Amino acid sequence: MSEVSRVNWLFIDAGNSCIKAASYSAGAMTMLGVIESHCQLSSILAQVDAILIASVGQRGWVNELKERCHTLSVPCFEVEVKRSFLGIENLYENIQQMGCDRWLAVIGASTLTDSPFVIADFGTAINVEFVDQQRNYIGGWIAPGIQLLYSSLFKGTDKVKGQLGRSLDLKAGKNTQKAVDGGCAAAAVGILTMAIQQAEDLGDNPVIFVCGGDFARIEQLTNKRVRHESALVFLGMQEYAAQIALKCG
Ligand SMILES: Nc1ncnc2c1ncn2[C@@H]1O[C@H](COP(=O)(O)OP(=O)(O)OP(=O)(O)O)[C@@H](O)[C@H]1O
Numbered sequence: 001m002s003e004v005s006r007v008n009w010l011f012i013d014a015g016n017s018c019i020k021a022a023s024y025s026a027g028a029m030t031m032l033g034v035i036e037s038h039c040q041l042s043s044i045l046a047q048v049d050a051i052l053i054a055s056v057g058q059r060g061w062v063n064e065l066k067e068r069c070h071t072l073s074v075p076c077f078e079v080e081v082k083r084s085f086l087g088i089e090n091l092y093e094n095i096q097q098m099g100c101d102r103w104l105a106v107i108g109a110s111t112l113t114d115s116p117f118v119i120a121d122f123g124t125a126i127n128v129e130f131v132d133q134q135r136n137y138i139g140g141w142i143a144p145g146i147q148l149l150y151s152s153l154f155k156g157t158d159k160v161k162g163q164l165g166r167s168l169d170l171k172a173g174k175n176t177q178k179a180v181d182g183g184c185a186a187a188a189v190g191i192l193t194m195a196i197q198q199a200e201d202l203g204d205n206p207v208i209f210v211c212g213g214d215f216a217r218i219e220q221l222t223n224k225r226v227r228h229e230s231a232l233v234f235l236g237m238q239e240y241a242a243q244i245a246l247k248c249g
Pocket residue numbers: 013014015016017018019056057121122123124125145147211212213214216
């Protein structure tokens with residue numbers, strides 16, 4: 001066993017609507033779910049050797065966590081998007097601009113297939129990533145997530161009102177609620193459909209990965225050929241952490 005596997009890592013995914021955590025040690029990852037309180041975090045911190053943070057939001061919270069780690073002498077690292085990592089070439093114009101959660105999902109997915117692939121992530125935003133046969137990350141799409149589609153629609157109109165349900169369908173709506181459900185479902189499924197269409201240009205037999213908290217709402221409306229991998233960001237963090245451990249070891 002190498003040094004790498006002896007570290008008890010805490011992975012933090014600080015997003016726009018919530019903060020998620022996972023622990024990783026001896027090659028095994030455990031999902032810790034959404035971090036709701038400081039108290040919950042304190043008990044987790046007591047059990048880890050090092051922390052890896054991926055942040056696209058929650059800057060104040062992340063800075064506080066880094067200060068606490070400093071006080072506790074727990075090494076704390078933040079994910080940075082790289083130009084090249086594990087054989088994936090990143091063609092984003094300015095890598096500093098790219099959300100590290102997107103980059104980590106690409107890295108995570110790259111460990112699951114040698115084929116070209118697409119990732120459609122139905123989270124706060126719906127973001128889509130494209131990797132071609134030559135292992136180039138050629139860029140992607142960022143669109144409003146399902147929750148944002150609803151809230152921006154309600155905000156921008158007087159008479160359109162409703163609530164986001166657990167499962168959506170594409171039937172023609174005969175009332176406002178059902179019309180909104182169908183419209184927003186069509187927007188989300190439409191992005192996936194277009195992504196699958198674009199994937200044909202990436203190379204042979206592209207894999208279509210899907211993830212994100214809102215995927216369940218449209219799952220029954222999508223082709224079963226998509227591959228649901230809910231932990232791509234954390235899988236990417238596993239690879240990122242292994243590189244840090246190698247450098248430090
Ligand atoms: N347990 C759950 N069941 C159903 N929907 C959920 C659940 N948890 C989250 N969601 C939905 O998932 C969406 C957020 O998805 P996810 O957690 O994948 O987001 P993300 O892209 O990681 O965003 P963030 O930047 O906030 O971390 C929310 O809009 C919410 O509607």
